[in-house]
Amino acid sequence: MADAGTILLNATILPDELAKELFGETCSYTPSAASEGWYYKLTNVTTSSVDLIAGSFLQEGTTSAGTNTGSSPDAVVTSDTVQFLFIKNTGFDTNGTTARTESVYVCFDAGTAAYNLTDAIEISTGQSVGLVLNNTPVSNIHAITAQPKGAGAGSNEIQCIVAAIINDE
Numbered sequence: 120m121a122d123a124g125t126i127l128l129n130a131t132i133l134p135d136e137l138a139k140e141l142f143g144e145t146c147s148y149t150p151s152a153a154s155e156g157w158y159y160k161l162t163n164v165t166t167s168s169v170d171l172i173a174g175s176f177l178q179e180g181t182t183s184a185g186t187n188t189g190s191s192p193d194a195v196v197t198s199d200t201v202q203f204l205f206i207k208n209t210g211f212d213t214n215g216t217t218a219r220t221e222s223v224y225v226c227f228d229a230g231t232a233a234y235n236l237t238d239a240i241e242i243s244t245g246q247s248v249g250l251v252l253n254n255t256p257v258s259n260i261h262a263i264t265a266q267p268k269g270a271g272a273g274s275n276e277i278q279c280i281v282a283a284i285i286n287d288e
Contacts, residue, residue, distance in 0.1 A: 123149040124284050125201040126249035148203035148251045150199035150284055154200060158195055158283045163213045163276045164223050164262045170197065171206070171225060171262040171281060174206050193287055194263040197258035203284040204260070220244055221264040221273040227255055234265030234272065242279075244266055257285065 127149040133141050150156075157177040164171070176192040208223045209215070224239040225248075226232045232239055242248055244267070263274035 123147055124205065124249075124282070125203065130243055146249045146251060148284055150202070152286065154287045155284055156193075156287060158281070158285050159234050161215075162279045162281045162282050164264050164279050165276050166273045168175040168226075168263045170258060171260045172257045172283060172285070176285065176287065181270070189230055195257055195285060196288075198257065199288050200254040200286045201252050201257060201260060202254070202286060203249075203251055204251045205247065206242055206246045206262075206279070207280040208242045208244055209278045209280065210244040211278050213278060215278055219275045219277055220267060221275050221277050222267045223262055223277055225260065225262045225267055227252070227259055229256075229259040230261070232261040232263040234263070234269045241267075241269070247280075251264050254286070 125145060128144050129142045131138055133139050139263060141272050154263060158172060159177045160174055162171065172195055206225065210218055212219050223242045224232050224234055224236065225242065226236055226239045240248060264275060264277045265271065
């Protein structure tokens with residue numbers, strides 16, 4: 120079985136007068152089936168809403184299982200379900216060297232991701248998000264770049280680190 124995905128964080132919340140510091144908070148998911156595996160990709164999120172996840176598994180099942188020479192890991196398909204998702208907006212464009220300020224907007228309902236979508240998650244430059252999801256199909260997770268704080272459409276692609284534990288349905 121692939122190793123668990125775990126995110127550790129420290130947070131300060133509430134106004135300064137009431138500030139509460141939280142240390143060692145976790146978000147984690149441990150694969151529960153041999154059909155679950157890791158996906159990783161340095162993904163160029165575009166100015167058009169498309170599936171965030173596409174490609175092949177990094178590794179499926181037990182960590183000792185390998186991929187035979189001359190073959191490839193299984194492809195991720197749109198009906199596979201995401202159990203754990205990590206996304207980091209690197210703040211760079213597709214060449215990985217030109218700094219950009221666009222945010223990445225992600226939706227999980229198979230709709231069109233957009234900067235003005237009320238249920239989109241915004242990931243600002245240099246920020247990341249980690250989520251445990253409830254069997255969310257790959258085809259439901261869409262992403263797009265746009266201006267920060269919903270100020271308008273984006274004009275640049277942004278490189279994101281995308282890692283997930285996916286159930287190969």
